[in-house]
Amino acid sequence: MPVPGSGLAKGLAVTLRTMTRRSVTAQYPDVQPELAPRTRGVIGLFEENCTVCMLCARECPDWCIYIDSHKETVPAAVPGGRERSRNVLDRFAIDFALCMYCGICIEVCPFDALFWSPEFEYAETDIHELTHERDRLREWMWTVPEPPALDPAAEEPKEIAAARKTAEKLAAQQAKENTEEGDSA
Ligand code: SF4
Ligand code: SF4
Numbered sequence: 001m002p003v004p005g006s007g008l009a010k011g012l013a014v015t016l017r018t019m020t021r022r023s024v025t026a027q028y029p030d031v032q033p034e035l036a037p038r039t040r041g042v043i044g045l046f047e048e049n050c051t052v053c054m055l056c057a058r059e060c061p062d063w064c065i066y067i068d069s070h071k072e073t074v075p076a077a078v079p080g081g082r083e084r085s086r087n088v089l090d091r092f093a094i095d096f097a098l099c100m101y102c103g104i105c106i107e108v109c110p111f112d113a114l115f116w117s118p119e120f121e122y123a124e125t126d127i128h129e130l131t132h133e134r135d136r137l138r139e140w141m142w143t144v145p146e147p148p149a150l151d152p153a154a155e156e157p158k159e160i161a162a163a164r165k166t167a168e169k170l171a172a173q174q175a176k177e178n179t180e181e182g183d184s185a
Contacts, residue, residue, distance in 0.1 A: 045137035
């Protein structure tokens, strides 16, 4: 059976402990908070990578990503080749009044076009102004921290390995041509 008055004593002990602790009130906006570099502040769009695949808009649980695009015909790269069509981005906007910062859009983007930025100062006085368009989303890309350095022992990324092999092949071809020209001169 609890001792009468023990609850009150416990409560007073908590009050005393809290009263003697240093205040942790943040003096924002006079003092900027120290945030972790990969804080989920806002979503940046690297629109050069966006292929308008619509995956992010389809997977967003809040349906708050708005994308418009049109198709464009690209002429054949070589004579007799086939024309191709590609999607051109007309509009990319995110309604941050609806966004719940789940990060699903960033996770599912297959082309690395969406990133978390630690930027958080985009409050508005009107909720309708929380829909941000591609220009603003592109600007936030400048605040995205660099990706962590690769593990030196890790396998070379496929894209870099392929680019390096092509460059080596071209250099070897060029060297061979130079040698042949030198011999014939
Ligand atoms: S973070 Fe989540 S809610 Fe916000 S836009 Fe991306 S998928 Fe939608
Ligand atoms: S998933 Fe990525 S590439 Fe596809 S529309 Fe969204 S941002 Fe663009």
